[in-house]
Amino acid sequence: MVCWRVLPARDLSLRRWDDEWVASDAISGDTHLLSLAAGIIVIRLQAGPVTTTELTAALMGTGQAEGGTVQECLDALAALELIEPCPA
Amino acid sequence: MTLADLSLAQLRQRLRNRGVWLRTGPFTTRIQSPVHLIAEGLHTMYADFSLGEEEYADFHIRLRSPRGLRSWLRPQVNFSLDGGEPFNPLPLNQAYAMLEWCLNWCVTSNVSTYLILHAAVLEREGRALILPAPPGSGKSTLCAGLMLSGWRLLSDELTLIDLAKGTIMPLPRPVSLKNASIDVIAAFAPGASFTRRTHDTVKGTICHLRPTAPSIARSDNPAYPAWLVFPHWEADAPATLTPRPKARAFMEAASNAFNYSLLGAQGFAALADLIERCDCYDFRYGRLEEAVALFNALELPKP
Numbered sequence: 001m002v003c004w005r006v007l008p009a010r011d012l013s014l015r016r017w018d019d020e021w022v023a024s025d026a027i028s029g030d031t032h033l034l035s036l037a038a039g040i041i042v043i044r045l046q047a048g049p050v051t052t053t054e055l056t057a058a059l060m061g062t063g064q065a066e067g068g069t070v071q072e073c074l075d076a077l078a079a080l081e082l083i084e085p086c087p088a
Numbered sequence: 089m090t091l092a093d094l095s096l097a098q099l100r101q102r103l104r105n106r107g108v109w110l111r112t113g114p115f116t117t118r119i120q121s122p123v124h125l126i127a128e129g130l131h132t133m134y135a136d137f138s139l140g141e142e143e144y145a146d147f148h149i150r151l152r153s154p155r156g157l158r159s160w161l162r163p164q165v166n167f168s169l170d171g172g173e174p175f176n177p178l179p180l181n182q183a184y185a186m187l188e189w190c191l192n193w194c195v196t197s198n199v200s201t202y203l204i205l206h207a208a209v210l211e212r213e214g215r216a217l218i219l220p221a222p223p224g225s226g227k228s229t230l231c232a233g234l235m236l237s238g239w240r241l242l243s244d245e246l247t248l249i250d251l252a253k254g255t256i257m258p259l260p261r262p263v264s265l266k267n268a269s270i271d272v273i274a275a276f277a278p279g280a281s282f283t284r285r286t287h288d289t290v291k292g293t294i295c296h297l298r299p300t301a302p303s304i305a306r307s308d309n310p311a312y313p314a315w316l317v318f319p320h321w322e323a324d325a326p327a328t329l330t331p332r333p334k335a336r337a338f339m340e341a342a343s344n345a346f347n348y349s350l351l352g353a354q355g356f357a358a359l360a361d362l363i364e365r366c367d368c369y370d371f372r373y374g375r376l377e378e379a380v381a382l383f384n385a386l387e388l389p390k391p
Contacts (some may be wrong), residue, residue, distance in 0.1 A: 029337065
């Protein structure tokens with residue numbers, strides 16, 4: 001079972017407006033524009049590691065888990081080096 | 089005491105010797121220079137500005153011609169801050185423009201008590217209109233037009249966001265105009281006061297427009313951010329405001345900030361709070377009169 005977490009070397013701040021988020025990492029100085037689903041994922045992961053299944057369930061409740069949305073978001077967030085897979 | 093209390097001859101003498109302590113917004117700059125164009129420009133542009141006590145200055149700057157044979161063949165002017173010379177000299181006829189550019193540089197390179205956006209900012213009824221934009225977007229033309237129509241100028245170039253309060257601190261200084269926009273503003277406000285035109289700079293032909301007296305008189309009064317507008321001039325385009333999603337406005341504003349990354353979480357919080365308080369728009373315009381009329385009719389954002 002795949003589990004995800006925020007990279008330990010990140011200090012993320014997030015703010016949401018309408019259906020988009022802005023995430024800023026105080027360590028790297030980078031700021032990213034995120035979709036609604038991606039922002040929700042980061043918020044969940046800030047509380048601790050979560051499995052893909054649990055994330056999908058969490059996003060179902062927001063109507064953001066259609067199709068490949070969750071995996072696409074996870075891949076995109078990993079590519080931005082904000083999150084990474086971790087042992088369950 | 090204001091700079092207008094000095095005759096041009098007295099100002100030249102002071103600049104050659106101990107210098108003047110010029111107050112602009114929250115900063116005091118000690119300026120020393122034997123260059124006549126500096127005295128002439130200051131006398132025209134900063135007449136209503138206060139002179140500070142000769143004790144403390146945030147920045148100590150000098151503009152003078154390098155010595156040597158070159159000074160006879162091709163006169164130049166050199167800028168120094170606290171004894172260091174960060175830039176190559178410029179032709180002497182660009183001395184006043186160099187002063188204005190370097191005053192901006194002093195702030196953007198040395199101040200971290202404010203989040204600083206590359207943006208014009210003006211005020212009406214206590215509320216600030218922030219205009220971030222890259223060069224060539226019509227920002228300064230719009231800024232000049234609004235100032236000459238009664239808006240209070242807080243700054244033509246540098247929006248200072250108070251990190252603790254979220255208010256905008258004024259830093260009114262002359263408005264920098266270039267190329268075609270000089271004639272646009274001269275036609276818009278025939279009584280406006282300009283420096284002489286400087287040709288062949290890296291930005292083309294430039295000149296500076298004197299800030300209005302109320303802008304200077306109220307330079308200690310901060311304003312509350314209300315509108316964040318990204319201007320774009322386009323020939324013959326009708327004046328049009330289009331709402332911009334706030335997250336995207338944030339990203340664009342951050343890309344126009346000088347010290348956003350340097351301030352880390354503090355910078356993020358300050359900019360995010362500013363976005364919360366503002367109505368955000370993209371703005372296209374082709375005629376200054378139409379643009380000014382649109383902004384004059386703009387309703388204050390709902391709390």
